[in-house]
Amino acid sequence: MHITLITPAPRGSRAGNRATAERWARLLRASGHRTRIITEYDAEPTDLLVALHAWRSSESVRQYRAHTPSGPLIVALTGTDIYRFQQTHPEATRYSMAEADALIGLHERVADDIPREFHNRLHTIFQSAEPLPSRRAPVQSRFDVVVIGHLRDEKDSLRTAWAARQLPQESRLNVIQLGRAHDDEWQALAEQEARENPRFDWKGELPRWQVRRHMAKARLMVISSVMEGGANVVSEACVAGLPVIASDIPGNVGLLGGDYPGTYPVEDTTALREQLLRAENEPEFLAALQGRVEARAPLFRPEAEQAALERVVNAVMDQYGKENQT
CATH class of the missing domain: 3.40.50.2000 (Glycogen Phosphorylase B;)
Structure with missing residues (x-):
């Protein structure tokens, strides 16, 4: 399956959204998918769109919906989406949330801070991390x-x-x-x-x-x-x-x-x-x-994040298949 990830952070950025997009792309490739990362929707064919950041990616979501009205869509919610832009830019932020077939939250209390109407499409994925090579002896004088x-x-x-x-x-x-x-x-x-x-x-x-x-x-x-x-x-x-x-x-x-x-x-x-x-x-x-x-x-192990991500993708694609059976 071909999956397109959208992040507002450009290539080379050290922003958290870019790091998440690149890690998810790697994990999805490891699960057998083809992936690409872009900063704005470009109408290139894709089987699934994953938008990181409900507000900053809202225009890409609009363009995707105009081009592919029923196309599978996952939106990952950032901290600023949940704790700022829901209040300061509610129309665009809630639009992306409403259009998504699944929402991803990155901690286990996201449901407390988004509207109840979105709870049934919310999934939690903990971001993973690679172990450090080894712990080093701390500086004793400090x-x-x-x-x-x-x-x-x-x-x-x-x-x-x-x-x-x-x-x-x-x-x-x-x-x-x-x-x-x-x-x-x-x-x-x-x-x-x-x-x-x-x-x-x-x-x-x-x-x-x-x-x-x-x-x-x-x-x-x-x-x-x-x-x-x-x-x-x-x-x-x-x-x-x-x-x-x-x-x-x-x-x-x-x-x-x-x-x-x-x-x-x-x-x-x-x-x-x-x-x-x-x-x-x-x-x-x-x-x-x-x-x-x-x-x-x-x-927070990579295999746990990969499995959780694959579960969300499969759930969205299974639902999409059921809705488009002829």
């Missing part, structure tokens, strides 16, 4: 905490650095921030923080292998986002056995589990500080976090 992701509003990117400013002098905690600034304002904020905060080390955008090396040596990862559709970096941490402290947004809780002990109220610097201190000073707490992420790791 307690390194890694924060990964482009610096932007949705990520609340400097929250960990601000929490680190409040730590007692004897703390060994050091924040290693990886990711480029989204714009000039974030660039200036990060540069200022690096000058003023001795516990903050901003590395900027690094090649993937260097990001994985930092993860392999870190003692802890923080994901401080105010909205997420299901961040792949959480999957990577779980597969790597890297303990996580996360904001208590649905996109994090829906990956780590509802009773995960390493969460804090979103945008609450003091609460994050307390969690960081516990992780640094209470070995049993850090071990508990590690045990919990390791227990979630099987959810």
Whole structure:
């Protein structure tokens, strides 16, 4: 079967949508399908269209429906679709959701935040991650905490650095921030923080292998986002056995589990500080976090994602076949 994937992120982009599209294309090819990735619908024949991002791909969905009114369509919902564009651009976002034969959510709490009318077409697919080659011995003189992701509003990117400013002098905690600034304002904020905060080390955008090396040596990862559709970096941490402290947004809780002990109220610097201190000073707490992420790791293995993706494709194509029997 020929499957076309649409992502608004162009070739070479390090945006999450592009990474997801490329990974899904590989997994679908491994299942025997032919795949291609485009940024806009181009009317080329395809057996199935998979659109990543309900709002940003809405024009492609319109063009596809105009060209192929009953063609099979899957729409993957991003964090901004669910937690922003449903409110700010409801017509285009809901149009894509309504036209889809299946919706894909990337964490297990998406149903709580989309209209009930779409629940019967929602499927959960956890994004997978490859294991790190090996965990490395951490730097003994520091307690390194890694924060990964482009610096932007949705990520609340400097929250960990601000929490680190409040730590007692004897703390060994050091924040290693990886990711480029989204714009000039974030660039200036990060540069200022690096000058003023001795516990903050901003590395900027690094090649993937260097990001994985930092993860392999870190003692802890923080994901401080105010909205997420299901961040792949959480999957990577779980597969790597890297303990996580996360904001208590649905996109994090829906990956780590509802009773995960390493969460804090979103945008609450003091609460994050307390969690960081516990992780640094209470070995049993850090071990508990590690045990919990390791227990979630099987959810994020490539074979699990491939099987889940194939189930959705088969369900859509089976329904399409039944509706078009003559």
